[in-house]
Amino acid sequence: MDRASTIMLVAFLLCLSTTVRAEDPYLFYTWKVTYGTISPMGVPQQVILINGQFPGPKINCTSNNNVIVNVFNELDEPLLFTWSGIQQRKNSWVDGTPGTMCPILPGTNFTYKFQVKDQIGSYFYFPTTSLQRAVGGYGPINVHSRELIPVPFDRPAEEFNVFVSDWYKKGYKTLKKILDNGQTIARPDGLVMNGKNGKVGENKLNPLFTMEPSKTYRYRVCNVGLRTSVNFRFQGHSMTLVEIEGSHTVQNVYDSLDLHVGQCLSVLVTANKEAKDYYLVATSRFFKQEFSTVALIRNGNGNGGPATPELPPPPPVNTEGIAWSINQFRSFRWNLTASAARPNPQGSYHYGQINITRTFKLVNSKTQANGKLRYAINGVSHTDPDTPLKLAEYFEIPGKVFKYDIMGDNPPDNLENPATLAPNVVNATFRNFVEIIFENHEKTIQTYHLDGHSFFAVGIEPGKWSPEKRKNYNLVDAISRHTIQVYPNSWAAIMTTLDNAGMWNLRSEMWARTYLGQQMYFSVLSPERSLRDEHNIPDNQLLCGLVKGMSVPHPYTI
Structure with a gap:
């Protein structure tokens, strides 16, 4: 091989190596x-x-x-x-x-x-x-975070995942049958943590986790229940909040934290107390009668003695409890000086200075359709067609499966009317900056989640929303997240850029409500049909309903 060929081969291999590493x-x-x-x-x-x-x-x-x-x-x-x-x-x-x-x-x-x-x-x-x-x-x-990206706290000794959930003794097929028959599934039977319902003083309660004295641990806690907000707290230990749903937070210290359905957060806990067992406690919120569970946390080698039966008290209940929880929400702030993955480069995402291009006011309701219980948003109770909405749209047959925009941007005057049962799809404009107001007229708390996007949770207040309420928004350091709670007879406001092309679900996280229609989809279409904006349909994509057996449309191109 001559010198020129050798140089070309080396250059090719270097290019290939760079491509692989990239x-x-x-x-x-x-x-x-x-x-x-x-x-x-x-x-x-x-x-x-x-x-x-x-x-x-x-x-x-x-x-x-x-x-x-x-x-x-x-x-x-x-x-x-x-x-x-x-x-x-x-x-x-x-x-x-x-x-x-x-x-x-x-x-x-x-x-x-x-x-x-x-x-x-x-x-x-x-x-x-x-x-x-x-x-x-x-x-x-x-x-x-990637190794080269600084994290705004020291590396913990270990990370623990905690899943808190309400629990029903009825099987899920029985729960489904109850809902299909037009009834509610009522109150859960209790709470579990990582699949176990623990009781104070229980002899067979094995430690969920073990902490070594003087070391700090990260607890990633998620509420994966069907309907119950919870409060969790550590016996004798405070918690430093460091992350909520992908955003580093200002590191405030809490004795207890409310966590609503579908939400996750991270706290740091230091084993700086006596080397003995302690309880991690979870208690239901906003029910007339509280129910709880405990998990055993071992601090030390286990020789320091059992956990004491006196548990830290839960937060207030009823109206006072809602005010307490709203105030805690307002204390959550985005850490704008932390280096991390974020929607735009650090310190430059001034969401409060972007003009709102569209406002949605969404009101949930408990309603009836065909004599059976349904839940709705703005009078529309979503139903899932046999052909997935995304596939119907991609195969260019949406009219055979659903209609766009049957739900208005504002609720109808009378939400007491029977709900409209249909697929609920809003035709959204790609890259629009939108404001979404969730207004809850019911006596029960709600939680909402938006797929495919993070949003800025800018405000929560009692009562009804009006444009004048915007002056109370946090337009500086609201947390970028993907779920938001809406308290009884209250409203919540979020802002987001619909910059992720696709078909994205906005739903109640109260799962019986989702199952019975309290959800919708944003169709965020890129006018370019370009790979810059959206991936092509995967080669292994399952096809069903009306698109089964149809030829796949021409792929997107650069």
Whole structure:
């Protein structure tokens, strides 16, 4: 080989090496989803296991990692997983909701591929089909900062995942039947942490986690329940809040924290007390009658003695408790000086200075349709068609499956009328900066989640919203997050840029309400049909309904 050829070969190999190194790392998981029997509240129950685990396996990844999850469905009914809070840039194809994907049928498998693009934080996955979330199938997604990105706290000795959930002794198929018959599933039977309902003084209560004296630990806590807000606190230990749903926070210290359905956060706890056992306590919120659970935390080598039975008290209840919780929400602030993945470069995302292009005022309601209980947003109770909305739109047959904009940007004058049952899809404008007002006229708390985007939670107040309320917004350091609670007879306001092309679900996290229609979709279409804005349909995408057997449209191009 002559000198010129050698130089060309070396240059080619260097280029190839650079290209290979430039691609973000891949993480591979194989999940076998089955039924199993455990006794979360002393009664043997059928639950959903992943690889025999409840909660399921941890997805432990780093910003920009590509995650590949091959799911084998060994249940007796269809299955879908969603990756709550993972924004999946340009990729609603694998969002895992009935509006975006065909379900994984029993006895088959499907491989999800998504990227945790420009994200850090605490998230979770769960099944979106039916009421399956009631009995498990959920687990943690921990997204770490890349090594070169400073984190605004010292590396903890260890990280622990805690899943708090309300629990029903009825199986999820029974709960589904109750809802299908037009009734409510009523109050849960109790709370569990990581699948166990612990009681003070219980002799067989094994430690959930062990902390070594003087070391600091990160607890990633998620509320994966069906309807119950919780308050959690450590016996004798304070908590430093460091992260909420992917945003580093101002590091305030708390004795207890409210956590609403679908929300996750991270706290640091230092084992700086006597080396003995302590309780982690979770208590229901905004129910007339509280219920609780405890988990045992071992501080030291276990020789220091048992935990004392005196538990730290819960926050106030009733109206005073709502005011307490709103004030705590207002104390949460985005850490603007921390280096981390964020929507725009550090310190430059002045969301309070962007002009609002569209305002949605969304009011939830408990209603009736065909004589049965339904839940609605602005008088429309969403139904899932046999053909997923995303596929109908991509295959250019939306008119055969749904109509755009049957729900107005504002609620109708009379929400007492029977709800309209239909797929609820809003035709949104790509890259519009929108304001969404959630107004809750009911006596129960609500929580909402938006797939594919983070939003700025700028305000919560009692009463009804009006444009004058904007003067009370936090337009400087509101937390960028993906869920927001709406207290009884109150409103909440969020702002976001709909810059992620795709079909994205906005839903109640109170899962019976979602199942009975309190959800909708934003269709965020890129006019360019370009790979710069949205990925092509995956080669392995499942097809069903009207698109089954149809030829795939021409792919997007650069």
